[in-house]
Amino acid sequence: ERKAALAASSGPGATSDGHKVPLLANVGGPADVPAAVEAGAEGVGLFRTEFLFLDDSAKAPSEEKQVEAYRKVLEAFPEGRVVVRVLDAGADKPLDFLTPADEPNPALGVRGLRSLLDHPEVLRTQLTALAKAVEGLPVYLEVMAPMVADRADAKAFADACRAAGLRAKFGAMVEIPSAALRARSILQEVEFLSLGTNDLAQYTFAADRQVGAVSRLQDPWQPALLDLVALSAEAAKAEGKSCGVCGEAASDPLLACVLTGLGVTSLSMGAASIPYVRATLAKYTLAQCERAAAAARAADSAEEARVAAQAVLSGE
Ligand code: PEP
Numbered sequence: 001e002r003k004a005a006l007a008a009s010s011g012p013g014a015t016s017d018g019h020k021v022p023l024l025a026n027v028g029g030p031a032d033v034p035a036a037v038e039a040g041a042e043g044v045g046l047f048r049t050e051f052l053f054l055d056d057s058a059k060a061p062s063e064e065k066q067v068e069a070y071r072k073v074l075e076a077f078p079e080g081r082v083v084v085r086v087l088d089a090g091a092d093k094p095l096d097f098l099t100p101a102d103e104p105n106p107a108l109g110v111r112g113l114r115s116l117l118d119h120p121e122v123l124r125t126q127l128t129a130l131a132k133a134v135e136g137l138p139v140y141l142e143v144m145a146p147m148v149a150d151r152a153d154a155k156a157f158a159d160a161c162r163a164a165g166l167r168a169k170f171g172a173m174v175e176i177p178s179a180a181l182r183a184r185s186i187l188q189e190v191e192f193l194s195l196g197t198n199d200l201a202q203y204t205f206a207a208d209r210q211v212g213a214v215s216r217l218q219d220p221w222q223p224a225l226l227d228l229v230a231l232s233a234e235a236a237k238a239e240g241k242s243c244g245v246c247g248e249a250a251s252d253p254l255l256a257c258v259l260t261g262l263g264v265t266s267l268s269m270g271a272a273s274i275p276y277v278r279a280t281l282a283k284y285t286l287a288q289c290e291r292a293a294a295a296a297r298a299a300d301s302a303e304e305a306r307v308a309a310q311a312v313l314s315g316e
């Protein structure tokens with residue numbers, strides 16, 4: 001029965017009453033594209049460009065090499081949308097030529113956009129390669145920065161995109177609580193937000209995402225995390241802009257309904273999760289998702305939030 005439901009699941013993501021929630025794929029490079037297409041992804045919501053930099057930790061890949069890799073992913077979604085994240089080096093993804101070796105707390109140090117602003121030539125090459133890769137393609141390109149902390153970060157990124165002559169929408173990832181708290185201010189500089197719930201949980205709970213002993217605090221059902229999601233989504237709505245989720249949270253079908261109820265406008269996840277999320281979302285109305293979201297936020301723990309949302313959706 002479960003198999004039949006999944007097989008019947010195709011087409012764009014939407015609630016049972018037709019509220020559209022595009023379902024996008026997280027990819028790490030061209031090799032992940034076939035699975036995304038197979039799962040019926042409506043595009044890519046997070047293209048982690050780190051993979052290109054892993055072969056040689058001593059220097060950045062050439063512009064030509066980058067153009068080739070970006071183009072392969074962009075070509076796969078001719079009418080779709082592809083959100084490319086610029087290099088997120090540092091912390092759990094260190095690179096010799098970018099990441100300081102002597103930081104006491106690398107997750108709180110020079111990583112993500114911070115390291116790109118310290119090495120503007122690396123960001124420039126990446127943006128120029130993207131501008132060349134998208135030339136002549138009908139795809140709808142969006143480019144976003146990881147680890148944006150405030151409006152100054154968002155402006156520095158948008159300025160760099162403009163300087164590279166990039167034909168794309170520019171966005172900011174919300175992975176640091178300050179960005180969620182001041183989302184409206186960040187949206188004065190960029191056109192969309194994308195919630196990276198993995199890092200947002202890490203920084204909200206001061207719980208390292210690589211340390212198993214604190215994994216309880218990494219649970220994306222934590223009501224405090226849901227509050228930050230709601231703040232970001234409300235800010236985006238007030239500014240008439242979009243706010244997606246591209247962290248692991250989006251791949252949990254029940255949580256995907258709650259995120260939709262909180263006002264999130266798209267969900268991006270590993271391709272394998274897309275059919276499950278699509279099938280679950282299609283069972284409930286937007287109003288039901290909103291009630292589930294309110295119930296989850298009213299809870300005092302991740303476990304209670306999950307139970308409360310489930311109870312609302314199963315009509316108990
Ligand atoms: C996140 O932090 O939720 C995210 C999507 O980025 P990454 O997992 O690559 O840090």
Ligand code: MG
Nearest residue numbers: 175196198199
């Ligand atoms: Mg992240």
